[in-house]
Amino acid sequence: xxxxxxxxxxxxxxxxxxxxxxxxxxxxxxxxxxxxxxxxxxxxxxxxxxxxxxxxxxxxxxxxxxxxxxxxxxxxxxxxxxxxxxxxxxxxxxxxxxxxxxxxxxxxxxxxxxxxxxxxxxxxxxxxxxxxxxxxxxxxxxxxxxxxxxxxxxxxxxxxxxxxxxxxxxxxxxxxxxxxxxxxxxxxxxxxxxxxxxxxxxxxxxxxxxxxxxxxxxxxxxxxxxxxxxxxxxxxxxxxxxxxxxxxxxxxxxxxxxxxxxxxxxxxxxxxxxxxxxxxxxxxxxxxxxxxxxxxxxxxxxxxxxx
Ligand SMILES: Cc1cc2nc3c(=O)[nH]c(=O)nc-3n(C[C@H](O)[C@H](O)[C@H](O)COP(=O)(O)OP(=O)(O)OC[C@H]3O[C@@H](n4cnc5c(N)ncnc54)[C@H](O)[C@@H]3O)c2cc1C
Numbered sequence: 141x142x143x144x145x146x147x148x149x150x151x152x153x154x155x156x157x158x159x160x161x162x163x164x165x166x167x168x169x170x171x172x173x174x175x176x177x178x179x180x181x182x183x184x185x186x187x188x189x190x191x192x193x194x195x196x197x198x199x200x201x202x203x204x205x206x207x208x209x210x211x212x213x214x215x216x217x218x219x220x221x222x223x224x225x226x227x228x229x230x231x232x233x234x235x236x237x238x239x240x241x242x243x244x245x246x247x248x249x250x251x252x253x254x255x256x257x258x259x260x261x262x263x264x265x266x267x268x269x270x271x272x273x274x275x276x277x278x279x280x281x282x283x284x285x286x287x288x289x290x291x292x293x294x295x296x297x298x299x300x301x302x303x304x305x306x307x308x309x310x311x312x313x314x315x316x317x318x319x320x321x322x323x324x325x326x327x328x329x330x331x332x333x334x335x336x337x338x339x340x341x342x343x344x345x346x347x348x349x350x351x352x353x354x355x356x357x358x359x360x361x362x363x364x365x366x367x368x369x370x371x372x373x374x375x376x377x378x379x380x381x382x383x384x385x386x387x388x389x390x391x392x393x394x395x396x397x398x399x400x401x402x403x404x405x406x407x408x409x410x411x412x413x414x415x416x417x418x419x420x421x422x423x424x425x426x427x428x429x430x431x432x433x434x435x436x437x438x439x440x441x442x443x444x445x446x447x
Contacts, residue, residue, distance in 0.1 A: 147171050148445055150236055150251035152226075152387065154218045155180035157418025157430035158257035159207035164438030166214040170445065173249065174211075175238060177222040180204060181259050181419060182427070186277035190285060191427050203427070221246055226254065226387040232413065253441050256401070256409075256416040257434070258384040260425065264377055265298045265323050267362070268351035273375070278360055280376045282425060283307070287314040293373035296321045296345070296362060300379060301328040307378040308342050318342045319370065321362055323349025345370045383420060398423065406440035407433050415441060 149165055151158045154176030165172045185200030208218065224245075225237040234254045238247040262281050264270050273279050280286055287310075294317040297308055304327060308318050320327060320337060325348055329337075337344060347364030352375070354360050360375040383399030393409045393416075394402045400423055401409055401416040408415050415437045418430035 145250070146233060147173055147249065147251040149253040149255055149441055150175065150234065150249055151255045151257060152223045152236070153177075153180075153257035153259060153418070153420075154208075155182045155257060155259050155418060155430065156203065156207060156427050157259070157420075157434045158255070159204070159211055159218075160431040160434035161255055161257065161417060161438045162211050162216050162218075163207070163214055164435055165441065166211065166216040168438070168442040170442060172216065173251075174216065174218045175221050175223055175236070175249070176218050178220060178241070181262070181425075184274065184277065185285075185427075188285065188427060189289060223387060226390060228391060228411070234413070252445065253413045253415065255437055255441065256388055256414070256420055257418045257430075258387065258420050260381040260383045260419040262377060262381055263379040265349060265352075265379060267323060267349045269353045273352055273354060273360065276354060278354055278358075278375065280374055281378075283311050283314065283376065284424070284426065287311060290314055290374040293317065294371075295319070295374045295376060296360070296370065296372035297376045297378050298323060298362070299327070299377075300324060302333060303380065304378055305329065305333050305336060307376070308337070309340065311376075312340065312342075316341065319372065320344045321349075321370070322346040323362065323364075381419075381425070385420065388414070388416065388420075405436075407437035408440065413444075 148170040149172045151162050151174040154174050162174045182200040187197040187199050189197040221238040223236045224239045227235045234251050236249045240246050291314050295315050296319045298321045304320050350363045350365045359371040361371050363369040385399050388401055401421045403416050403421045407417050417433040417437050419425045
């Protein structure tokens with residue numbers, strides 16, 4: 141199927157960033173479509189307590205439902221599908237190829253402007269049971285988001301390399317009962333970094349990881365292949381993220397060493413008419429940042445189209 145009507149803007153990704161941009165662009169009467177592959181990181185949020193306006197907190201699903209409702213109220217909608225290829229035609233328009241979840245090509249969309257809001261994926265440790273813990277929303281990734289809720293508890297941080305030391309030092313703000321967990325046989329740290337951990341009274345638990353599980357009291361355990369087992373009130377993974385930047389990379393967009401797209405003050409990438417917002421384009425992976433960037437980009441896109 142082919143749709144050769146040229147859109148004002150194609151938004152790729154319907155997490156909080158893409159949905160917020162869609163709401164704003166609809167409210168500028170822009171002809172916009174949002175395509176989404178159905179795996180928002182926001183859906184993993186058990187309950188966010190730092191998103192403004194919800195004193196009791198709000199779950200990721202509830203927030204996504206409300207944003208979808210608001211999009212529909214403004215005459216917008218989300219098309220399920222994955223954008224598998226993005227090209228720029230000679231006239232400057234963008235051509236996007238869509239596929240269904242089973243990989244079948246479904247549609248071609250042409251747009252004057254593309255807004256990327258494809259997010260990131262957290263890197264998880266290779267441990268049996270980690271997916272089950274994630275489904276129970278028992279894996280944390282972001283101390284800025286929920287470190288406050290873990291105040292004075294025993295916190296395990298699964299990590300590798302110097303980044304883990306920085307993460308642990310940051311988390312001392314919330315608890316002094318911290319353990320750096322290395323499940324690949326070591327933590328990848330220099331003797332100097334190990335000495336720093338000792339000075340800071342941060343424990344280490346290192347081995348070949350076998351599995352992660354929760355007990356009946358809700359404590360999360362890491363078990364090593366040699367049988368050692370440690371229990372934590374909260375488990376954080378600090379192994380980094382994989383930035384979903386493939387579509388932009390295909391167009392030659394610049395990204396930093398972490399894979400985050402480089403954008404200007406209006407959220408435009410180095411390519412005219414190609415914008416990027418949300419986790420994809422900033423290291424402070426936060427809902428407020430994603431939705432704030434969405435408003436900036438939507439206004440810039442509307443003004444650009446007016447010209
Ligand atoms: C466990 C956990 C707890 C968190 N808690 C908080 C919190 O309390 N407060 C806070 O501020 N933040 C929190 N965050 C971070 C928050 O989830 C992210 O900052 C937010 O989801 C970013 O929104 P986004 O729209 O950029 O990306 P996402 O929510 O990841 O949405 C991106 C969407 O793009 C889609 N997509 C990707 N590629 C394609 C493609 N090629 N074609 C079509 N669609 C595509 C994906 O399927 C996905 O639906 C938490 C994150 C996690 C994992």
